[in-house]
Amino acid sequence: MFNRSLLVSFVFILVQFVSLPNETNSANILGFFPGPSKSHFLIHSSIADALGRAGHNVTVLSVVPNVNKNGKYNFIHINSSTYTDDFATEMINNPQPAYKLMSHMLSNIMEMANETMGHPTMQEFLKNHKKSSFDLIIYGYFMNEFHFGLSAHFDCPTVVSFMIQPMLFLNDLVGNPEQISYVPTMLSSLKQPLTFLGRVQNFLASMLENSLMMPLLNYENNKYYRTYFPADQYPSLDEVKKNISLVFTNHHFSQGPIRPNVPAMVEIGGIQIKEKPDPLPVDIKQHLDSATNGAIFFSLGSTVKSSHVPKEKTKMWFNVLSKLPYKILWKWEEADAPGFSENIVYRSWLPQDDILAHPNVKLFITHAGQGSVVESQFHGVPMVCIPLFGDQPANALNVIREGYGVSLDYINLNAEDFKNAIVEVLDNPKYTNTIKQFSVLYRDRPMSARQVAVFWVEYILRHKGAKHMQSPAVFLNNWQLLSLDVIGFLLTVLFVVILIFVELCKLICCRSKGKSAGKSIKTKKNN
Numbered sequence: 001m002f003n004r005s006l007l008v009s010f011v012f013i014l015v016q017f018v019s020l021p022n023e024t025n026s027a028n029i030l031g032f033f034p035g036p037s038k039s040h041f042l043i044h045s046s047i048a049d050a051l052g053r054a055g056h057n058v059t060v061l062s063v064v065p066n067v068n069k070n071g072k073y074n075f076i077h078i079n080s081s082t083y084t085d086d087f088a089t090e091m092i093n094n095p096q097p098a099y100k101l102m103s104h105m106l107s108n109i110m111e112m113a114n115e116t117m118g119h120p121t122m123q124e125f126l127k128n129h130k131k132s133s134f135d136l137i138i139y140g141y142f143m144n145e146f147h148f149g150l151s152a153h154f155d156c157p158t159v160v161s162f163m164i165q166p167m168l169f170l171n172d173l174v175g176n177p178e179q180i181s182y183v184p185t186m187l188s189s190l191k192q193p194l195t196f197l198g199r200v201q202n203f204l205a206s207m208l209e210n211s212l213m214m215p216l217l218n219y220e221n222n223k224y225y226r227t228y229f230p231a232d233q234y235p236s237l238d239e240v241k242k243n244i245s246l247v248f249t250n251h252h253f254s255q256g257p258i259r260p261n262v263p264a265m266v267e268i269g270g271i272q273i274k275e276k277p278d279p280l281p282v283d284i285k286q287h288l289d290s291a292t293n294g295a296i297f298f299s300l301g302s303t304v305k306s307s308h309v310p311k312e313k314t315k316m317w318f319n320v321l322s323k324l325p326y327k328i329l330w331k332w333e334e335a336d337a338p339g340f341s342e343n344i345v346y347r348s349w350l351p352q353d354d355i356l357a358h359p360n361v362k363l364f365i366t367h368a369g370q371g372s373v374v375e376s377q378f379h380g381v382p383m384v385c386i387p388l389f390g391d392q393p394a395n396a397l398n399v400i401r402e403g404y405g406v407s408l409d410y411i412n413l414n415a416e417d418f419k420n421a422i423v424e425v426l427d428n429p430k431y432t433n434t435i436k437q438f439s440v441l442y443r444d445r446p447m448s449a450r451q452v453a454v455f456w457v458e459y460i461l462r463h464k465g466a467k468h469m470q471s472p473a474v475f476l477n478n479w480q481l482l483s484l485d486v487i488g489f490l491l492t493v494l495f496v497v498i499l500i501f502v503e504l505c506k507l508i509c510c511r512s513k514g515k516s517a518g519k520s521i522k523t524k525k526n527n
């Protein structure tokens with residue numbers, strides 16, 4: 001009798017023990033990824049997938065179709081991309097000065113973000129999901145700050161995912177220090193340590209970001225925010241922005257630069273890279289397996305389509321590649337192929353990460369998008385870069401500086417330079433050795449990027465937004481952050497004290513002069 005009740009209570013405790021954590025652990029999480037780039041989507045959706053595999057119920061809303069085929073989440077496609085071919089063609093073939101491109105790009109991006117929010121699928125989704133439907137939202141960041149109003153709508157914590165190292169806009173969200181005296185800003189493309197002139201350049205670049213881009217960003221976001229989150233129902237955008245729990249940055253300090261991060265800025269560099277590659281499609285696997293002499297993977301990324309590049313240029317690339325003694329895997333629409341050769345296979349979409357993991361791949365010809373460079377670094381494959389736009393030229397510069405490969409100028413590229421670059425990187429072992437060494441360093445971490453992402457999202461869930469982790473810097477303006485108000489105050493006090501002191505001196509001086517003058521008059525009189 002006694003034993004049985006003991007057993008019952010034991011089982012009861014056991015059941016509680018087993019079922020309780022499950023209950024609290026499985027959260028409803030929304031991944032809102034309205035950015036128009038497949039490579040960004042791959043990064044954000046990797047976080048969603050990691051959370052799904054950790055037992056959470058994850059829903060992903062995205063403008064980009066679900067290219068993360070095995071992702072463990074419910075996928076809803078917002079089919080509204082206004083990202084036209086003309087835009088990309090213009091950007092790569094008629095490069096413009098950065099400041100012009102910035103405002104052009106920003107207004108395009110914001111229009112897209114607006115269309116996403118107003119899209120019938122999105123509005124239907126909001127109608128069907130009332131307050132408290134979600135325990136947490138992860139936003140793919142692409143300037144789309146007005147979307148953060150969704151957290152106020154669902155009354156839940158906000159986590160932001162960013163594709164590269166933190167830049168001004170992201171730092172601003174969680175009060176992460178800019179430290180322009182030694183941390184290069186995004187626009188400066190400098191490398192640590194900064195020389196004096198480098199610091200001057202970095203200072204000016206930071207001024208440009210702070211005084212031009214930041215107001216532009218705020219203006220654009222405020223313009224759209226009230227359309228969807230009216231003042232009688234929702235707090236201001238500013239309030240929503242000061243309520244962000246965590247920012248994930250797809251960066252790792254081993255890549256440099258070294259910078260301080262507040263607790264709410266968490267590095268998950270390389271989360272899109274699988275620790276164990278998926279099996280390759282059979283035909284691709286055969287092509288690479290048979291490349292006993294080595295294989296070259298050629299891809300200009302997900303944004304650029306074959307139709308964006310002039311025919312003469314692709315013909316020239318083909319002429320060089322088809323004569324090489326290597327197998328080539330070329331990410332290109334086959335219908336647009338510049339020619340056919342036994343050593344070349346074309347595919348419009350390729351599992352890049354799994355391909356770079358193949359031991360026979362000896363070289364990656366890339367547009368130097370951040371995602372591609374990181375995958376190359378992870379797998380230790382040297383690069384020939386052909387940067388096109390955005391942060392790609394800066395990434396390519398970094399590839400050269402670190403010795404991971406060489407870079408070519410897309411606009412003026414000729415056959416000879418193209419061939420020489422390929423031969424140089426393949427025949428000179430220094431590139432392969434350097435990047436293989438870095439690969440070891442990059443992988444050396446206490447937890448994998450996916451484990452880190454899951455831990456911190458669950459931490460935010462457990463602590464209901466983890467308000468205690470927020471830096472007070474979020475509530476300070478630039479003057480206060482730099483203590484300029486304090487310096488101003490102290491200088492004023494000092495000035496006043498000196499003034500009083502000077503006046504006092506004058507007074508004492510005058511008095512004693514007056515006295516001595518009086519004395520002398522007296523003495524004169526006496527005389």
Ligand SMILES: *[C@@H]1O[C@H](CO)[C@@H](O)[C@H](O)[C@H]1NC(C)=O
Pocket residue numbers: 151152154155156157158235239240243245464465466
């Ligand atoms: C702020 O975040 C908390 C959870 O961290 C959430 O409940 C609340 O609705 C959010 N408020 C706004 C204005 O976003």
